[in-house]
Amino acid sequence: MSILDDGVVAIAEAVRTGTVRASDIVDDTLERIDAGDADLHCFLTVMADHARERAAEIDAAVQAGVDPGPLAGVPVALKDNLCTKGTLTTCSSKILGNWVPPYDATVVERLRAAGAIVVGKTNLDEFAMGSSTENSAFGPTRNPWDTSRVPGGSSGGSAAAVAAGFVPLALGSDTGGSIRQPASLCGVVGVKPTYGLVSRYGLIAFASSLDQIGTFASTVEDAALGLEAIAGHDPLDSTSFDRAAPSLVESLFEGVAGMRVGVIDEFAAEVSPSCAAATFAAAEALSAAGAKVERVSVPEVLHGLAAYYVIAPAEASSNLARYDGVRYGLRVDAPDVATMNALTRGAGFGLEVRRRIMIGTYALSAGYYDEYYGQAQRVRTLVARAFERAYRDFDVLLAPMTPSVAFAFGEKTKNPLDMYVSDVCAVPSNLAGHPAVSVPFALGEADMPVGVQVLAPALGEAVMLRTAMALETAAPRNARAPIVGRDPRPRPLATEGAIDA
Amino acid sequence: MPEGFETVIGLEVHCELSTATKLFCSCANAFGDEPNSNVCPVCLGLPGSLPVLNRRAVEFAIRIGQALGGDIRPSIFHRKNYFYPDMPKDYQISQYDQPISSGGRLALPDGSVVGIVRAHMEEDTGKSTHIGESGRIHGASHSLVDYNRAGVPLVEIVSEPDIRSAEQARLYVSELRAVLVATGASDGRMEEGSLRVDANVSIRPTGTTDLGTRCEVKNLNSLRSLVRAISYEAERQSALIAGGGTVSQQTRHWDEGGGVTQLLRSKEEAYDYRYFPEPDLVPLVPDDSLLSAAAAGVGKMPSERRQSLAELLGVPGEALAAGPVADQAQTVIELDLDGLVIGAVACGADAHLALARAANEGASKAEGARRLDAGTFAGLIKLESGGILSATQSKAVLSVLIDEGGEPAEIARRLGFEAMGQSDLDELVDSVIAANPDEWRRYQEGDDKISGFLLGLVMRQSSGKANGKLVKDTFDLRRHAGTASQG
Ligand SMILES: [Zn+2]
Numbered sequence: 007m008s009i010l011d012d013g014v015v016a017i018a019e020a021v022r023t024g025t026v027r028a029s030d031i032v033d034d035t036l037e038r039i040d041a042g043d044a045d046l047h048c049f050l051t052v053m054a055d056h057a058r059e060r061a062a063e064i065d066a067a068v069q070a071g072v073d074p075g076p077l078a079g080v081p082v083a084l085k086d087n088l089c090t091k092g093t094l095t096t097c098s099s100k101i102l103g104n105w106v107p108p109y110d111a112t113v114v115e116r117l118r119a120a121g122a123i124v125v126g127k128t129n130l131d132e133f134a135m136g137s138s139t140e141n142s143a144f145g146p147t148r149n150p151w152d153t154s155r156v157p158g159g160s161s162g163g164s165a166a167a168v169a170a171g172f173v174p175l176a177l178g179s180d181t182g183g184s185i186r187q188p189a190s191l192c193g194v195v196g197v198k199p200t201y202g203l204v205s206r207y208g209l210i211a212f213a214s215s216l217d218q219i220g221t222f223a224s225t226v227e228d229a230a231l232g233l234e235a236i237a238g239h240d241p242l243d244s245t246s247f248d249r250a251a252p253s254l255v256e257s258l259f260e261g262v263a264g265m266r267v268g269v270i271d272e273f274a275a276e277v278s279p280s281c282a283a284a285t286f287a288a289a290e291a292l293s294a295a296g297a298k299v300e301r302v303s304v305p306e307v308l309h310g311l312a313a314y315y316v317i318a319p320a321e322a323s324s325n326l327a328r329y330d331g332v333r334y335g336l337r338v339d340a341p342d343v344a345t346m347n348a349l350t351r352g353a354g355f356g357l358e359v360r361r362r363i364m365i366g367t368y369a370l371s372a373g374y375y376d377e378y379y380g381q382a383q384r385v386r387t388l389v390a391r392a393f394e395r396a397y398r399d400f401d402v403l404l405a406p407m408t409p410s411v412a413f414a415f416g417e418k419t420k421n422p423l424d425m426y427v428s429d430v431c432a433v434p435s436n437l438a439g440h441p442a443v444s445v446p447f448a449l450g451e452a453d454m455p456v457g458v459q460v461l462a463p464a465l466g467e468a469v470m471l472r473t474a475m476a477l478e479t480a481a482p483r484n485a486r487a488p489i490v491g492r493d494p495r496p497r498p499l500a501t502e503g504a505i506d507a
Numbered sequence: 508m509p510e511g512f513e514t515v516i517g518l519e520v521h522c523e524l525s526t527a528t529k530l531f532c533s534c535a536n537a538f539g540d541e542p543n544s545n546v547c548p549v550c551l552g553l554p555g556s557l558p559v560l561n562r563r564a565v566e567f568a569i570r571i572g573q574a575l576g577g578d579i580r581p582s583i584f585h586r587k588n589y590f591y592p593d594m595p596k597d598y599q600i601s602q603y604d605q606p607i608s609s610g611g612r613l614a615l616p617d618g619s620v621v622g623i624v625r626a627h628m629e630e631d632t633g634k635s636t637h638i639g640e641s642g643r644i645h646g647a648s649h650s651l652v653d654y655n656r657a658g659v660p661l662v663e664i665v666s667e668p669d670i671r672s673a674e675q676a677r678l679y680v681s682e683l684r685a686v687l688v689a690t691g692a693s694d695g696r697m698e699e700g701s702l703r704v705d706a707n708v709s710i711r712p713t714g715t716t717d718l719g720t721r722c723e724v725k726n727l728n729s730l731r732s733l734v735r736a737i738s739y740e741a742e743r744q745s746a747l748i749a750g751g752g753t754v755s756q757q758t759r760h761w762d763e764g765g766g767v768t769q770l771l772r773s774k775e776e777a778y779d780y781r782y783f784p785e786p787d788l789v790p791l792v793p794d795d796s797l798l799s800a801a802a803a804g805v806g807k808m809p810s811e812r813r814q815s816l817a818e819l820l821g822v823p824g825e826a827l828a829a830g831p832v833a834d835q836a837q838t839v840i841e842l843d844l845d846g847l848v849i850g851a852v853a854c855g856a857d858a859h860l861a862l863a864r865a866a867n868e869g870a871s872k873a874e875g876a877r878r879l880d881a882g883t884f885a886g887l888i889k890l891e892s893g894g895i896l897s898a899t900q901s902k903a904v905l906s907v908l909i910d911e912g913g914e915p916a917e918i919a920r921r922l923g924f925e926a927m928g929q930s931d932l933d934e935l936v937d938s939v940i941a942a943n944p945d946e947w948r949r950y951q952e953g954d955d956k957i958s959g960f961l962l963g964l965v966m967r968q969s970s971g972k973a974n975g976k977l978v979k980d981t982f983d984l985r986r987h988a989g990t991a992s993q994g
Contacts, residue, residue: 089555102554109548111555210554215786243557244788321786324586327597328552332652343592343650370588370781379783 008034011488014080014174014228018121021079024068028061028079028123035081035125039172046148048167050086051094052126057081060123067121074121077235082117083167083176086127087134088219089208090114097210098142099132101329101336101354111208112243113177113219113236120235125173128163132356133326134184134212136160137428140419141358149192150487151454155412158188158428161222165192168222171488175232176222181212182314183432185220186444190407190457193446193487195229195474196222200464201439202247204233205240211325213318216436224488226445226474230254233467247465257468262476263296265469268400270461271303273431277406280450285406288447288458291480292404292473302400306392309385310434315426316369316382317437322359323366329354361422390438393463402473403461406431407444411454431459441467445474446486455485512748514741515718516676517668517707520683521661522693523631523700524567530630530660531558531600538699542653550658552595557787560584562797564628564660565607567692569793569801571662572608572626574690574808581792582607584628584785589778593633593652601629601663603782607791613666613686614810615678616837617829622667631659656700662692668707668718673737677730680704685809685841697729704733708740710748719744720754724768726761736761740768812840819849819858832859835866842873850881856888864888868905875909883908887915894974897966900924927972929981932965935973936981939964951986958982 009017009026020026036054043049064074084090087097089107091114096102110118117124131141139147139162147162149155150170157166161178165188168176178185180198189196197220204219211217221232231254238251269289274282293299331337331350338349355363369378396403409427418424435442441464444457458477462470478486526536532549548556572579585603606627613621633654637647664683670676684702687693694701704727709719724740727733739761744754758777759768772778793801807815816836817823839845844865851861861884869876887908891901896919904918911918927935939961940947949957958979965978 087555095554097554105554107548107553107555109553109556207557208555211787213786242559244559245786320783324588324598324781324783327588327590328554328595330590330592330597332592333551333595334553344590347590367781370783372779372781375781375783 010034010038010081010174011171013225014077014223014231017080017174018076018078018231021064021068021121022073026079028064028068028074029058031079032057032061032081032123032125035173038170039126042170042172045153046150046166046170047145048128048147048163048170048172049083049126050096050098050129050144050163053090053093053124056093057123057125060118064121064123075235076120076231077117077175078121080122080175081125081173082122082232083126083128083164083173084114084124085130085161085164085176085178087130087179087210087212088114088127088177089210090124090127093127095127095210096144097133098130098144099354099356099359100143101350102210103143103336105335107208109208112205112240114208116236116238117177122175122235128161128167128176130163130184131160132359133210133322134160134179134181134217135322135358135362137183137187137425138413138415138418139163140415141356143356146415149412151193152412152452155414155454156191158191158408158412160184160188161196162188164222165189165194165196168192168194168224169487174223174228177219177232177236178222179209179212179217179219180432180436181216181218182318182436183429185222186432186442186457186459187408187428189222189444190446190455190459191412193455193457193485194222194224195226195443195445195478195486196220196457197229197233197443197467197471198435198441199233199237199467200247200441201436202245203237203252203441203465203467205243205246207240207242211321213321214325215321216314216318218436224486226443226471226478227255227258229443230258230471252465252467254468254471257472258475260472261295262292262473265292265297265402265473266400267292267297267299267473268302268396268403269299270307270403270405271301272305272308273405276308276430277409278411278451280448281406281408281410281456284448284450284456285404285458288477288480289404292476295476295480297473297476299404300400302396302403304392304396304403306385306389307434308430310389310437311426311430313382313385313389313437314429314433315365316378317386319362319366320369320379320382321366323363323370326355326359326363358422386437389434393434393438393440393461397463401462401469402466405459405461407457407459411450411452411456435461438464440464441470443470443474445477445481447477447481449482449485455487511713512710512745513671513713514673514737515668515709515711515721516670516672516737517721518666518670518676518679519705519707520664520666520680521703521705522571522664522687523702524564524660524662524692525694526561526563526567526660528561528563529658530561530564530628531658534658536659537655538701540655542651542655545655546657550595551654552597552657558600558785560788560791561660565791565793565797566801567660567690568607568626568628568662569798570690570805571664571687571692572611573801574686574805575608575611575613575623575626575664577608577611577623577626579608579793579798580605581790582627583790584788585782586785587629588781591632592650593635593654593657595633595654595657599630599632600785600788602627607793613679613683615675615682616813616833617675617678619675621669621679624665624667626662626664629661629663631656631661633657668709673734673741676706676737677734680730680733681841682809689806689808691804691806700728703728706733706737706740708737708744709754710741710744720756722754722756722768723758724761725758725771726763732761732763735766736768739766743768809840812845813837815849816840816845816862819852820862821858832862835862838866838870842870842876844869844873844876847876847879847881847884851885851888854882854885856885857892860892861885861888864901864905868902869909872906872909879909883915890915890919894977895919896924897971897974899971924972927969927974929977932969932973932977932981935965935968936978936985939968940985950982
């Protein structure tokens, strides 16, 4: 047992008061990663030297009577699409396999300012395109609950690292569920904040109008504390809200008495019985805690997936154009520039990335723009309006998070549409720019964890997390990670050959 | 140009804005620095970087729009997607169908008016240098890219196809340049690439209103190139039509050395830019503070300056549309010397003489001339118009005045330009009359053509010290005296 398992709040408290040294915490973290990550492959890069140096700095600060900040000594893992100055940042792509950014993402600077310690960079689906980490060019991450299953994605490495107890806090990015879906599949809390609450500066773009950075932790409180540290206006991101970071932890324990909760009807038919059952159980738990719970129909949300799979690839096709072999990253030499571009991109991008670039390029092409991109944007507006309508009657909405528990490797790689459907409950929040959180609430098929999703209107993080807190209180303890000390039930990969690594 | 055809020209002028920093980052916007020294993650398009709009660039763009009479509206940015090694993100952030300024017009000194479609903001690309014999990408052994220019703010001003000749196109760009400089938004230096022009050229039967198939000519980096390229392109299209062929829509490259336009891309090869709204930027809504900040510091427009000069010279405004005075007026405005002329006239100098000296002698040393004190300049003009200095002497004094400063009278003394006294002049005139009796008789008989010969002799023998006007007066006095005595 280590203080690592007591979570973010406990660690920061212990380090700030000098009860525990940050260096000891870092040693614990590195030891766990060393012992367990060969199996799970959460990390692409472990920043051991950096972490030890930072820990020494923090210990020295505490000794000198200086408060290192609200995340003092907390080990944090970063999804490898967040730029870290001087440390490889690959997006799990061969095309950036050798890329070392000359600058830190704003969230990295904020973590440092809060006293956190970055310990490594985690695995993801290449350029955050995928829902299982099977699209990583460097091999998939395994689910700590059952290593024959995927951890979800695209932020699978971060979710699994928290679930495995390697780190108490991790950052990911959520474009169409990439934080919440793996959080659900790994039994951890995953928060996607309101678009614009957290600066995207230094987050390698997938789909700029949808991408948002958020936190993973074992508890709602830990995730909220992490979010408080990274949120707030950044002059380097024009789309970031021009307002101070909200206080989230303060009101977490105020309960849900009198709160109006709407349970979205439409998703029940889209998910497995265990996932639907978990959502209804969560609704009952909130009702028992004093919330006013009703069913609500928001039919537009079911059109979200189709709109998402036009808008996200369209933006991606433009965002990924810069990987052309000219300035950085992979280059495959050729006699002329155009051939060099083509060979570099052909060799550097994996299958799913290439597929989405093709889809997105097509959707923006002359003559097709209005039919695809234009139409998708109109649907996006309708989804946002539908939520607006629902929030006239409700403070928060409740929905399933995923169609199923964590699936086996190779199960959904043959038909890309099977994989895309994993995002059906997640994407409406991204399209609307609203916050949403996945909270572990039950165990489903094969005793795998099942998350429930709480959605809120823009900048409704406080009320959303308060609701999540109430769910966490009501949920059985065995439904959530970390799973350290339990039998990790190692099993062979189900369909090893099917993984495109 | 075949009989019965006219050339139709629309111009796209790209103007680099004189901001201290680039459009979306805080790198210096500077010309001529060490390659790749003014770069950062944003203007290099590094993964994860994001653009932040430069407010000063927006002010400048608003100024330009207002100076052209455009409608300043809420606008958005788009991404223009295409691959090119000197474009770091492989898309250009540019305004598209919702530009910052819509409509407007530009009145030219010749009295014509050219409509403006729009003025929109965009970022510049880097600069490629192709190493190899051709200097172009085809046949180059390798290329070097300098990203210092990447992200420099541009405003593109798109004209209506209202221009009908290469000469009018030259006038348009020249007038637009003066307007851009007057707004303070641009230094207008074509030689440094601050202004770059693309020309859309087509021809059609005179009197028809449908537009012919156009070709876009790129790489027009001087007024000379502009005129030559348009003339060439109009001739090329005419020859095609005269030969029974048709013009096909193309993008063509002006080859300055060869004096020809060359095919760059056919219509079928035209890029599909896949424009879509830039998600990394928010809509640009010009509020009152932005509009008032833009309005501050705008100079007088060239048309207003022409009007001021016309009033000063006592001629109607239209007189400045053509003729030598018009050329002089245009020159002093372009060189920013009209203020000097106006100041000198306020100090009592003759307007036409002050204009002539500023436009001719001032022009060769414009930078120094702009620093001249108007009162001092007026002093010189008065010495010349008062007959104290000859034209030759006045020009020499002005040259020293610009180079070294000082007082005109003192400089004249130092140069030995003591005006010739009337008695010395009388003596010289009499000696010339005595030495050329035949010519003098013809002059007396009213043959004015011979006067130049006599005057020239006196001027030469005085080594330029004599004042031409006084010499003429002295000869006339002698002629009248002779005529009187005969009568
Ligand atoms: Zn820069």
